[in-house]
Amino acid sequence: MSEILDLVGIFVFALTGALMGVRKRLDVVGMGVLAEMTALGGGIVRDLILNVRPAAFQSLGYVLVPVAATVIVFYWHPHVARVMPVILVLDAAGLGLFSAVGTAKALEYGLSPLHATVLGVTTAVGGGVIRDVLAGAIPTLLYDRQLYAVPALLGSAVMAGLSTAGLHGWPATLAAAVLAFGLRITAMRRGWRAPVAKGAEDPAA
Template identity: 85%
Template sequence: MSQILDLVGIFVFALSGALMGVRKRLDAVGMLVLAGMTALGGGVLRDLVLNVRPIAFQSLGYVLVPVAATVIVFFWHPHVARVMPAILVLDAAGLGLFCAVGTEKALEYGLNPLHATLLGVTTAVGGGMLRDVLAGEIPTLLYDRQLYAVPAMLGSGAMAALSAWGLHGWPATLAAAVLAFGLRVTAMRRNWRAPLARGVSE
């Protein structure tokens, strides 16, 4: 079940990467690169930090899902763009899932709660950061104007805290993921934004 949810999150992230490729007028190869980086980049970065073989290179599905998302966007990107609000909700679910799972894996490999939280955030937003850099955009992590990294931080922190309190397994993962998901969706609906430095206007 966890792998299915993981692949769903990868699929949604890959859609957003491929759509970025369309907006940047990239060819099919460029779209695939952005889709793959968005979907898999965070998990690969996490596993490299943990010094383990990235899970993306252990299962064929982790490679085929971004390819499938790219094909869908390549042929039907106007239709995909029209359902973007629904995709953003799924993206928020992927954000919550990845930050919780990333933190949990970091804890399993012996990282302390603070470092595990940071690695959970990396899992959730690392792919999007790589996508933005490749596409020539300001990374969301550095310009969190719609509360994207903040929900990941809170979800990862909650996962680390629950683990410290002796709560493990899917209930803890679900609780942390729901927290990040709920905050992200609320931020989108209410247009919450991270503050700028004092005296700096919008």
């Protein structure tokens, strides 16, 4: 079940990466690279820091799912763009899931709650950072429009806190993921965003 949820999250993240490729007018190879990096980049960075073989290289599905997402976007990107609101909701769910799961894995390998929280955020947003850098955009992590990194931080911190309190397993993971998901969805609907320095120009303006 956990692998199925992972693959769903990877698929949704890969769709956003491939759509970025369309917006940047990249060819199919560029779209595929962005899809793979968005979907797998955060988990690969996490596992390399933990000094373990990345999960992406232990299952063929982890690599093939982003390829499938790229093909879908390549041929039907206007239709995919029309259902973007649904994709954003699924993306928020993936964000919450990956932040909680990433933190839990870091804790399993003996990291402190603080370091595990940082690695949980890395798992959730690292692929998006790699995507944005490759595409020449301001990384979401550095310009948290409509709160993206903050929900990931909430999910990771809650997961670390629950684990410290002796609560483990899927109930703790679900609780942390749902809280991150709820904050992300609320931020999207209400237009919340992290503050910028007084008098600074909005880079998206």
